[in-house]
Amino acid sequence: MNGNDGHGAVTGDQGAGNQLESVKNTPMISANGLAWPGMGTQERLQESSDAAAARLDKIQNAAQTILECVGEDANRPGLLNTPKRFAQAMMVFTEGYGQNVWDIVNGAIFPENHNEMVIVKDIDISSLCEHHLVPFTGKMHIGYIPHHSVIGLSKLARIADMFSRRLQVQERLTKQVADTIMEVLQPQGVAVVMESTHMCMVTRGVQKQASLTITSCVLGCFKADEKTRSEFLSLVGARRHYNT
Numbered sequence: 665m666n667g668n669d670g671h672g673a674v675t676g677d678q679g680a681g682n683q684l685e686s687v688k689n690t691p692m693i694s695a696n697g698l699a700w701p702g703m704g705t706q707e708r709l710q711e712s713s714d715a716a717a718a719r720l721d722k723i724q725n726a727a728q729t730i731l732e733c734v735g736e737d738a739n740r741p742g743l744l745n746t747p748k749r750f751a752q753a754m755m756v757f758t759e760g761y762g763q764n765v766w767d768i769v770n771g772a773i774f775p776e777n778h779n780e781m782v783i784v785k786d787i788d789i790s791s792l793c794e795h796h797l798v799p800f801t802g803k804m805h806i807g808y809i810p811h812h813s814v815i816g817l818s819k820l821a822r823i824a825d826m827f828s829r830r831l832q833v834q835e836r837l838t839k840q841v842a843d844t845i846m847e848v849l850q851p852q853g854v855a856v857v858m859e860s861t862h863m864c865m866v867t868r869g870v871q872k873q874a875s876l877t878i879t880s881c882v883l884g885c886f887k888a889d890e891k892t893r894s895e896f897l898s899l900v901g902a903r904r905h906y907n908t
């Protein structure tokens with residue numbers, strides 16, 4: 665096992681120089697760079713091409729069963745290749761389990777004496793609700809205050825992508841992104857807000873078409889300092905949702 669389901673960010677006062685080395689095997693990120701892998705992630709990463717083909721076949725058969733069970737004609741032209749397409753899509757929707765955090769960060773952490781808030785707003789997110797296996801989509805806003813080093817801005821979106829391509833609940837997705845940035849960068853603090861629409865809510869049951877689910881995770885100085893948190897929420901336009 666990877667021993668990476670611990671929580672709580674690593675703190676310390678290292679300079680940027682030795683920072684990377686010291687966090688490469690953190691409580692959340694294993695030696696092979698995986699963060700919160702699934703039970704079968706290693707097997708999936710290491711399997712032979714035959715085993716990979718068998719895995720696709722299995723998903724394909726399951727999709728075929730669904731088509732039959734909903735009362736469709738699985739042999740009509742429009743649906744003929746749907747099980748295959750579904751199987752391939754499902755592998756893409758879940759490829760984030762096997763991605764290596766350090767490959768994604770790829771050395772893009774730079775020493776910099778910038779101590780002001782950095783925000784990347786409106787990152788598009790598509791993920792799969794683990795309760796219904798249907799999408800939830802929305803925007804994520806990420807902010808951090810550096811401590812001796814900054815990270816390439818596109819990397820924040822890449823980290824968000826990595827955790828989106830899994831079976832998720834929005835609360836966990838938000839927290840995993842925040843915790844990971846805290847671990848790899850060791851900034852003074854991280855704040856993540858996500859606003860999204862869940863297909864399982866808008867298309868079934870109560871059918872609340874316009875409902876928006878908002879989650880947030882604040883760490884370090886964003887947690888400790890109400891003013892900092894408030895500034896972040898104002899800048900990303902999420903403050904209206906909070907009582908701060």
Ligand SMILES: [Zn+2]
Pocket residue numbers: 793794795796797798862864865
């Ligand atoms: Zn759902």
